Amino acid sequence: MARNNYSVGLVLIGIAVILLLGKLGVFSFLGGLLWPVFILLPGVVFHFLYFSRVLPAGVLVPGGILVTYSLMFFFCNIFGWGAMSYLWPGFIFGVAVGLYELHLFDRHSGKGVLTAAMILAAISAVFFALAFMFTAGIYFIIFVLLVAGVGLIMTRKRGW
Template sequence: MAKNRYSIGLLLIGIAVVLLLGKLGVFSFLGSLIWPLFILIPGIALHMLYFGRVLPSGVLVPGGILITYSLIFFYCNLFGWSSMKYLWPGFLFGVAVGLYELHLFDRNSPRGTAIAAVIIAIVSVVLFSIMFLVTAGIYIVAAVLIIAGVALVVARRPRSW
């Protein structure tokens, strides 16, 4: 009987701690940070099932997409969702990653898979570059002007002012 009381006491203390942590917002804070795990874990599971020879190679495409998207979402959780305005080409890049994995690990995949993956990756990189130039363009122009000015000043020194 004493053992039951001890176990019930520990259970009540555990429930109280969980309730207090929930009331303090610990679980909502953790949930808001680690929710991309619900996207990452299925992506990793699809890869494990393929490499364990349980599922066919077609699961590599959604697996690569899910892993890439979860990394984007983790980044946004850490550095703010305002960075999504720069990271949106990553969604195209996720498709390219999935297709390239299919081409890389399946010897029987069509040749067009690699070509499609490369084209989508190039489009994604071009869009990333455009987003970078649009947001950091003024800094690039300023840096080029400073370098040109320094080159003009250093290249030819006047003999006298």
């Protein structure tokens, strides 16, 4: 009987600690920060099931998409959701990653899969460059002007 009381006491203490952590907001903080894990896990499971020879190579497409998207969401959770203003082409890039994985690991996929992956990756790269130029482009222009100015000063002869 004493052993049973000890176990029940441990369970009650555990429940109290969980309730206290919930009341202090620990779980809402972790849930708000780590929710992309619920997107990452299915992507990793798809990859695991393919490499375990359980599912065909077609599952690599959603697996690559989900892993890429979850990495973007982790980045935004850490550095702020304003980063999505220049990360949005990653949604196109995620599809390119999934198609490229399919091409890489399925020997029966045609060249069309690789072509589609490369076209989507190129479109994504162009949109990344445009998004960068519109959001942080002024800093790039400042850097180029500074380098050009320093280059002109350093290469000019000392005579005024």
